[in-house]
Amino acid sequence: MRALWIMTFSDLRLNLRNRSVLLFALVIPASLMTVLSITYNTGEATGLTGSQSLSPVSVAAAVPEGDRLGTTLLTALTHLNDLDIDVELTSADRARALAGSGEADLALFVPEGFTDAVRAGRGPTVSTVRADGTGAEVELLLSVIGGTLEQFHDGALAARAATAGGVPAAELDQVALQAALREPSVAFLEGRTSSEQLSATGALVAGQAGLFLFFTVGFGVLALVSERETGTWTRLCSLPLRPWTIVASKALVSYVLGVASTGVLLTVGILLLDVDFGAPLPIALLVLCAVAAGTSLMFVVARLARTAEQANLFQTALAMILGLAGGAFFPLSVSGPLDAILDLNPVAAFSRGLGITSGGGGPTDLGAPVAILLGSAAVTAALSLLLPDRGRAT
Amino acid sequence: MSDGQRSGEDDPARASEGAVLLVEGLVRRFGDLTAVDGVGLRIEAGQTYGLLGPNGAGKTTTISMIAGLLPADAGTISVLGRPMGPREVEVKHHIGLVPQDLAIYPELTARENLAFFGRLQGMRGRQLIERIDEVLDLIALSDRADDATKDYSGGMKRRLNIAVGLIHRPALLILDEPTVGVDPQSRNAILRSVEALSGEGMAVLYTTHYMEEAARLCDRIGIIDSGRIRAEGTRSELITLIGGVDTIRLTGAGPVEESAEALRLLEAVDKVGVEGRCLTLTVHDAPTTVAQVVTTAARTGLALDEVEIVRPDLESVFLHLTGKALRD
Numbered sequence: 001m002r003a004l005w006i007m008t009f010s011d012l013r014l015n016l017r018n019r020s021v022l023l024f025a026l027v028i029p030a031s032l033m034t035v036l037s038i039t040y041n042t043g044e045a046t047g048l049t050g051s052q053s054l055s056p057v058s059v060a061a062a063v064p065e066g067d068r069l070g071t072t073l074l075t076a077l078t079h080l081n082d083l084d085i086d087v088e089l090t091s092a093d094r095a096r097a098l099a100g101s102g103e104a105d106l107a108l109f110v111p112e113g114f115t116d117a118v119r120a121g122r123g124p125t126v127s128t129v130r131a132d133g134t135g136a137e138v139e140l141l142l143s144v145i146g147g148t149l150e151q152f153h154d155g156a157l158a159a160r161a162a163t164a165g166g167v168p169a170a171e172l173d174q175v176a177l178q179a180a181l182r183e184p185s186v187a188f189l190e191g192r193t194s195s196e197q198l199s200a201t202g203a204l205v206a207g208q209a210g211l212f213l214f215f216t217v218g219f220g221v222l223a224l225v226s227e228r229e230t231g232t233w234t235r236l237c238s239l240p241l242r243p244w245t246i247v248a249s250k251a252l253v254s255y256v257l258g259v260a261s262t263g264v265l266l267t268v269g270i271l272l273l274d275v276d277f278g279a280p281l282p283i284a285l286l287v288l289c290a291v292a293a294g295t296s297l298m299f300v301v302a303r304l305a306r307t308a309e310q311a312n313l314f315q316t317a318l319a320m321i322l323g324l325a326g327g328a329f330f331p332l333s334v335s336g337p338l339d340a341i342l343d344l345n346p347v348a349a350f351s352r353g354l355g356i357t358s359g360g361g362g363p364t365d366l367g368a369p370v371a372i373l374l375g376s377a378a379v380t381a382a383l384s385l386l387l388p389d390r391g392r393a394t
Numbered sequence: 395m396s397d398g399q400r401s402g403e404d405d406p407a408r409a410s411e412g413a414v415l416l417v418e419g420l421v422r423r424f425g426d427l428t429a430v431d432g433v434g435l436r437i438e439a440g441q442t443y444g445l446l447g448p449n450g451a452g453k454t455t456t457i458s459m460i461a462g463l464l465p466a467d468a469g470t471i472s473v474l475g476r477p478m479g480p481r482e483v484e485v486k487h488h489i490g491l492v493p494q495d496l497a498i499y500p501e502l503t504a505r506e507n508l509a510f511f512g513r514l515q516g517m518r519g520r521q522l523i524e525r526i527d528e529v530l531d532l533i534a535l536s537d538r539a540d541d542a543t544k545d546y547s548g549g550m551k552r553r554l555n556i557a558v559g560l561i562h563r564p565a566l567l568i569l570d571e572p573t574v575g576v577d578p579q580s581r582n583a584i585l586r587s588v589e590a591l592s593g594e595g596m597a598v599l600y601t602t603h604y605m606e607e608a609a610r611l612c613d614r615i616g617i618i619d620s621g622r623i624r625a626e627g628t629r630s631e632l633i634t635l636i637g638g639v640d641t642i643r644l645t646g647a648g649p650v651e652e653s654a655e656a657l658r659l660l661e662a663v664d665k666v667g668v669e670g671r672c673l674t675l676t677v678h679d680a681p682t683t684v685a686q687v688v689t690t691a692a693r694t695g696l697a698l699d700e701v702e703i704v705r706p707d708l709e710s711v712f713l714h715l716t717g718k719a720l721r722d
Binding site (some may be wrong): 002004006007010014017018029181231234235237239240241242312362 | 480496497513515516618
């Protein structure tokens with residue numbers, strides 16, 4: 001055991017003297033976070049990122065005079081939050097003309113006897129004409145009109161049910177109105193734990209942390225390849241050491257460097273970009289598992305590479321591919337079997353885990369990402385034992 | 395100090411009169427190639443043994459097995475009476491290996507390199523500090539001990555490479571061609587350091603393809619070629635092996651191969667080696683033969699630039715035994 005510590009501390013000291021480690025583990029990630037911080041803050045200030053404001057919409061509406069539900073429909077449109085709507089009540093012909101000329105974004109036609117038809121359940125038709133070249137605002141308005149009409153239908157059904165149930169005629173309007181204007185009692189929000197919890201900035205920080213992890217862990221394990229080249233490997237093998245001690249010391253160095261740099265990167269991201277990844281304990285668990293996965297993968301690289309230069313190339317390619325697929329540069333969304341495959345990517349699993357922790361998840365909620373990370377570590381470790389050592393063959 | 399941390403100096407077996415290293419019938423194959431074929435040797439305390447042979451003769455493979463880096467296909471190795479192999483950990487305390495390639499960390503200073511390898515050999519505290527100073531003195535690097543070794547000259551790095559192998563006072567020091575690519579001044583310093591080691595009672599196994607190094611340093615020499623020890627003994631014993639054989643070297647321009655063929659037909663010529671424009675002949679009595687040799691060479695059209703008579707040395711022995719020059 002003494003030899004293991006001696007080699008580990010010596011390697012760590014060498015790595016600290018080596019500016020590449022400081023560059024990859026600290027300087028580049030911290031600089032990147034700073035640049036991202038400036039970009040995001042500037043973007044939000046100028047409206048380039050974040051929520052876009054909606055343009056005002058003009059509606060030319062042809063509604064029969066005194067039609068209660070027609071008027072209610074117009075009221076629902078004019079009371080929408082975040083959307084400035086200008087409604088002009090006019091005739092059907094003029095409404096059509098205004099939409100045709102582009103003076104109005106939307107023409108709305110409510111038929112004669114609309115309220116009675118709804119109450120009787122006859123399914124009256126409300127039609128619209130959309131001006132050319134209109135955008136998302138009109139889409140939103142059409143959705144609201146559709147939703148409101150659905151509510152009218154529900155109100156009419158409720159009123160008919162109330163009539164059948166013996167509710168006095170004087171109270172039927174109130175029942176119908178309550179049914180029509182009700183707030184939904186159950187909300188349904190579709191989404192995945194990772195994507196729904198991590199903000200765009202948080203996802204980027206998590207992905208970058210995963211990406212740089214694969215660079216940092218290389219400084220420990222891949223030293224095996226350079227030691228083979230420089231001759232110190234031969235000398236170490238001639239010393240009175242168990243062979244596993246040398247390999248274990250490199251793994252330990254990778255692990256320490258990986259944990260330290262990922263910790264620093266996440267901390268910098270939290271401080272500079274105001275990202276909330278949640279409680280420290282589950283985050284630490286994720287970092288430990290992710291570094292284990294990265295370290296194991298480096299042993300595969302060490303087996304495949306004949307030279308230190310080749311090892312660096314393999315490592316860079318691997319880090320970039322996994323980082324890209326894991327959302328280190330931009331969110332990646334695919335469906336089907338490919339999605340399941342991408343989920344097995346350690347960087348993606350790490351980001352997903354951070355999504356869970358940022359939503360308040362604890363260690364017990366991290367089952368899937370932790371299983372993927374540790375499974376990946378086990379599989380690649382086994383693979384590195386099975387693969388022939390190409391470097392030693394040279 | 396625990397058994398696992400013991401350095402070679404206080405081991406009772408080392409003080410015994412038995413061999414420090416005993417190798418018998420060592421064989422190593424790489425596919426169809428037999429790199430080492432039945433090598434045997436014995437080195438006692440305070441003795442320097444030279445393994446002399448050209449590149450590819452099997453020297454490095456032999457010492458790789460002795461140092462426990464490679465398993466042997468057949469044969470036995472024992473160090474201080476204990477079996478040696480890749481899985482034998484404890485016995486490695488008694489061996490110091492100086493690989494042919496530099497095996498030091500360039501980012502560390504000489505003192506840090508020595509401390510690192512010393513600690514891995516189980517040394518610590520004052521014992522380690524004193525030994526580091528001692529070894530730095532021996533290789534004349536005390537004044538640069540705290541500089542990063544990446545700033546050292548090639549010769550200084552070579553000397554430190556040797557010092558690392560010595561740090562734990564091994565019973566057996568194995569040096570694999572330690573002077574390859576070294577300037578004459580550093581080479582001389584290295585040879586002086588190795589000479590001093592046998593005075594400390596250390597057994598040294600020294601591989602080289604420089605005949606003069608083997609002649610200067612080694613008490614006994616094994617001549618190795620194609621994986622086999624061709625002859626073994628002291629320098630004078632080896633020279634005696636070839637009787638009164640002398641060497642004549644001819645350098646010239648013209649049909650070298652034709653001249654070699656013609657010279658081989660002469661009764662007084664034992665062997666002829668060709669290397670570029672140089673013909674190396676082994677003859678029984680150079681002074682009486684040289685005239686006939688020069689005439690024959692001239693008759694084949696060889697325009698001679700230089701004729702040299704060399705009295706028997708290890709290179710002559712090698713040529714006599716293998717039919718080729720050491721540089722081949």
